[in-house]
Amino acid sequence: MRVQRILRPAALLCALLTLCTTFNGCSSSYQERTAFAMGSVMTARLYAPEDKADDLFDRMTGKVEEADRCLSANDPASEIAAVNAKGSANAGAFTRKTLGDMVLLCHLLNGTVDVTMGAVTQLWGFSTDEPRKPEEADLQAALATVGLDRLLIDNTNETVVLGEGQKIDPGAFGKGVALDEISNVLHTASYPAVVSFGGSVLLYGQPRNGKSWTVGVRDPFGGENDYFAKLSFTPESGDYTGFISTSGSYEKSFTQDGVTYHHILSPETGYPVETDLVSVTVYAPGGLNSDALSTACFINGLNPQTLQWLQSFGAEAVFVNKDKEYYVTDGLSDAFSLTDDAFTPMAYEG
Amino acid sequence: MKDRAGRFLRPADLIAVAAILLLAGALWLITGNRQGETAQIVCDKEVLYTIRLSDVKEPYEIRLNNGITVAVEPGAIFFASSDCANRLCVRTGKLTRAGQSAACLPHKTLIRVTGRDKAAPDALTG
Numbered sequence: 001m002r003v004q005r006i007l008r009p010a011a012l013l014c015a016l017l018t019l020c021t022t023f024n025g026c027s028s029s030y031q032e033r034t035a036f037a038m039g040s041v042m043t044a045r046l047y048a049p050e051d052k053a054d055d056l057f058d059r060m061t062g063k064v065e066e067a068d069r070c071l072s073a074n075d076p077a078s079e080i081a082a083v084n085a086k087g088s089a090n091a092g093a094f095t096r097k098t099l100g101d102m103v104l105l106c107h108l109l110n111g112t113v114d115v116t117m118g119a120v121t122q123l124w125g126f127s128t129d130e131p132r133k134p135e136e137a138d139l140q141a142a143l144a145t146v147g148l149d150r151l152l153i154d155n156t157n158e159t160v161v162l163g164e165g166q167k168i169d170p171g172a173f174g175k176g177v178a179l180d181e182i183s184n185v186l187h188t189a190s191y192p193a194v195v196s197f198g199g200s201v202l203l204y205g206q207p208r209n210g211k212s213w214t215v216g217v218r219d220p221f222g223g224e225n226d227y228f229a230k231l232s233f234t235p236e237s238g239d240y241t242g243f244i245s246t247s248g249s250y251e252k253s254f255t256q257d258g259v260t261y262h263h264i265l266s267p268e269t270g271y272p273v274e275t276d277l278v279s280v281t282v283y284a285p286g287g288l289n290s291d292a293l294s295t296a297c298f299i300n301g302l303n304p305q306t307l308q309w310l311q312s313f314g315a316e317a318v319f320v321n322k323d324k325e326y327y328v329t330d331g332l333s334d335a336f337s338l339t340d341d342a343f344t345p346m347a348y349e350g
Numbered sequence: 351m352k353d354r355a356g357r358f359l360r361p362a363d364l365i366a367v368a369a370i371l372l373l374a375g376a377l378w379l380i381t382g383n384r385q386g387e388t389a390q391i392v393c394d395k396e397v398l399y400t401i402r403l404s405d406v407k408e409p410y411e412i413r414l415n416n417g418i419t420v421a422v423e424p425g426a427i428f429f430a431s432s433d434c435a436n437r438l439c440v441r442t443g444k445l446t447r448a449g450q451s452a453a454c455l456p457h458k459t460l461i462r463v464t465g466r467d468k469a470a471p472d473a474l475t476g
Binding site: 032033034035036039040041043045061129194195196199200201203207213214215216217218219220223224225227230244245246248251279281 | 392394395435436442443445447449450451452453455458460462464471472473474475476
């Protein structure tokens, strides 16, 4: 009797303690790692054992650095920088392949985004500490160099040849390319992970305990950590891969003579695109596609052609305009949940 | 009677169980609170400081050797000053909730708050 009286509560206590420990264990089930690359922060939450996480993250950053060494327009030692400086230069297989992917995407998006915009973006200097409005004559001259048909990727001679004065700016695609490379690494390692790279997000695998991945969509009118809605994804398979990118006019801007200029430039005019939109978030099965689409959708605006683009890439999107109104494409409506009531649905009849 | 008493909980048992439940609950609350929000200061790839924000009683500053000063307060952390050009890091303001972060890109320095806020998303896009 006496033994039983002690045993029963003791057993209960054990059970409860186990519960407590499990609870505490959940919060630290991932390893968080951070690196600085491509002028952005890259943060990875790896659902891997601690002893595997470092090696995995090293391989991921290794891929990013490799991509950056090829594609960076700002690093004078990169292959693209050499092409930009000389107008024609050797380019390795990765550079040629990736540049080809970018050119194809630009074509498919009717030149709404253009990888040959380098001369124009350089004039505005949004990636420097001193962005400024260019002189009109300079801008027109730079704009004349833009054109996908003047860019030649020569696989026989392993070179990239530019048109007169032309410059490549892979800026709108770089992080997407990097996330694609990272997803390849994760596929071989098979640990679930969430990777944030300067506002672009890669979701890989299934979250623990049948939960969903959640991604906050930044409040374009708020601070860097504010979001107005959440997207939830519940993957059906272990090798699920999803990419989310956002293009927002709030990201980089400056004010000169009372006019505010944002960094999303129209390849048609060379000026920041005039639109009611303040941000477009795209969910797509590929990183490069997701990055390019968010920019193209922002520039082209919410219209049937834009929605057609999204559809043909198997992508979905959230559009937000100046009046705090949002539009969510059909395929994303179940994943979307509003967290800030100040935002209201947009009256758009697709 | 003796058999029945052996099989079923008696008042004394019930009290014991209730006490254990209370104790476990209290323990859970204490450990939960202690876990709370944790702030990290990361330079390049390295975590330089890990600070339990709920344990901070008095505000203090951490001067990094790269021109950045990070301020720590009870429940909050933020970039107090930086000698970088754009000072975006300082403009981000105070971080108080799990999932928030601020970065100084020129100095490759990041501060972030982690914790087990169930409402916090896994990542932010924007």
